[in-house]
Amino acid sequence: xxxxxxxxxxxxxxxxxxxxxxxxxxxxxxxxxxxxxxxxxxxxxxxxxxxxxxxxxxxxxxxxxxxxxxxxxxxxxxxxxxxxxxxxxxxxxxxxxxxxxxxxxxxxxxxxxxxxxxxxxxxxxxxxxxxxxxxxxxxxxxxxxxxxxxxxxxxxxxxxxxxxxxxxxxxxxxxxxxxxxxxxxxxxxxxxxxxxxxxxxxxxxxxxxxxxxxxxxxxxxxxxxxxxxxxxxxxxxxxxxxxxxxxxxxxxxxxxxxxxxxxxxxxxxxxxxxxxxxx
Numbered sequence: 001x002x003x004x005x006x007x008x009x010x011x012x013x014x015x016x017x018x019x020x021x022x023x024x025x026x027x028x029x030x031x032x033x034x035x036x037x038x039x040x041x042x043x044x045x046x047x048x049x050x051x052x053x054x055x056x057x058x059x060x061x062x063x064x065x066x067x068x069x070x071x072x073x074x075x076x077x078x079x080x081x082x083x084x085x086x087x088x089x090x091x092x093x094x095x096x097x098x099x100x101x102x103x104x105x106x107x108x109x110x111x112x113x114x115x116x117x118x119x120x121x122x123x124x125x126x127x128x129x130x131x132x133x134x135x136x137x138x139x140x141x142x143x144x145x146x147x148x149x150x151x152x153x154x155x156x157x158x159x160x161x162x163x164x165x166x167x168x169x170x171x172x173x174x175x176x177x178x179x180x181x182x183x184x185x186x187x188x189x190x191x192x193x194x195x196x197x198x199x200x201x202x203x204x205x206x207x208x209x210x211x212x213x214x215x216x217x218x219x220x221x222x223x224x225x226x227x228x229x230x231x232x233x234x235x236x237x238x239x240x241x242x243x244x245x246x247x248x249x250x251x252x253x254x255x256x257x258x259x260x261x262x263x264x265x266x267x268x269x270x271x272x273x274x275x276x277x278x279x
Contacts, residue, residue, distance in 0.1 A: 009125040009145055014193050017144045020121045020129040023073050025160050030141050031062050031101065031117035035135040039108055057111065059083050062101035066119065077121075082225050095123050100225040104201030116203040120228035126250030130232025141207055141233050149210060149236040158238040159212050162263045164194040167215035169267060170205035171198055172222075179220035184274035185264040192266070206230035209258045210237035214258035220244075220275065224251055231258065239274035240264040244271060 044079050062082045070079055078087035079097045090096045097119065104110050104115030113136035120130040132141040143149035143155075149156050161167060169189050171182065177225070199205060202222050207230045208214035228251060235241060237258045240259050243252030246268055255275075259267050261276065 002040055007274030012123070012128050012145055017129060017147065019073070021131070021144050021147075023069065023121050023130075024121070024129055024131040024138060025142055027066050027069055027119055028117055028131045028142075030065065032133045032135040032138070032140070034058060034062055035102065035108065035115065035117065035133075039111055056102065056105060058108070059101045059105065062117065063099060064102060066097075066099050066101065080225060082223070085198060093127065094249045095121055097121055098228045100203065100223070103203040103226055104199075107200045112200070114199055114201055116201050116207075118203040118225065118227070119167060119228035120232055122224070122228055122251070124250070127228050129237065130229035132207055132229045132233060133202060134207070135260045135265065136146040141210070141230070143233040145232075145236075147223055147236070149233045151211065153193075156211060158210060158260055160238075161215050161260045162262050164189070164215055164263050164266055166194050167194045167263070168208070168213065169194050169196050170208055170214050170217040170220055171196060172200070172202050172205060173198060174221050179275075181271075181274035181277055182220070185218070185270055186278055188270040192270075202226040203230045206234055206256075206258045209239050209260065210234040218267065218271050219256040222248055222256055227251070227256060231256075234258045244275065246272075 005182065035058060039159055060083050063081045067079050077095050077097060078090035078093050080086040080090050082100045100118045101242050102115055103118050107114040116135040121128040130142045139151055141151050189196045202219055205217040206227055207216050210233045231241060231251060242257045243249055244255035257268055257271065
């Protein structure tokens with residue numbers, strides 16, 4: 001078992017880290033104000049593929065605002081966003097910003113107080129800076145490579161667990177419903193005396209691991225903009241970050257496991273066994 005954070009990461013100029021943290025934090029505070037003031041307004045279904053696939057005025061307004069600020073503050077660094085896609089050259093740039101202005105839109109539309117704003121600066125080694133706003137708990141989570149993670153300015157460090165008994169494990173539905181093997185995964189967790197929660201925000205699910213509220217989070221599929229900010233936080237807090245095959249690749253493309261080191265092997269085994277059986 002290896003840690004994503006144990007792999008050599010590219011050094012980042014300290015001034016860029018500091019500026020990126022400051023600007024991202026400011027944008028997260030802006031997003032908190034907008035989300036809490038506008039919950040449930042201006043929403044309509046994005047497609048007919050899923051009853052929970054929503055687009056809101058807030059998604060678009062916040063992403064436009066984020067792009068304007070980042071373009072002014074960091075000219076030459078492209079932006080990739082949920083609503084408006086990728087700037088030209090984002091796939092080959094040394095750095096890119098990735099943003100999801102409202103992660104957990106269905107919750108936001110319904111008035112369920114569980115959604116997030118997520119922003120990260122990413123390079124070839126993974127997240128460089130990540131900021132996640134948790135508006136309904138008035139929390140801003142921030143992390144930078146080699147500088148640790150903080151919640152409202154207070155340092156956080158994951159406390160390891162000896163096992164999963166009595167623990168919470170988070171997961172999320174796939175776009176069209178349960179992912180293959182999800183039912184079996186929940187049964188395996190229950191047999192180990194752990195509880196599975198599906199709360200509706202990938203960013204906040206991962207954040208719960210970094211904060212010590214959950215032992216692990218498993219995402220069978222995801223978009224980079226959903227998770228890059230909270231993965232930065234989890235790495236800096238000391239979590240294990242792996243793909244479905246147990247490889248410690250940066251922002252893995254084949255699923256994502258974020259876990260306390262002491263339970264990572266166990267939860268990975270549940271996932272691998274049940275995903276194979278469900279496929």
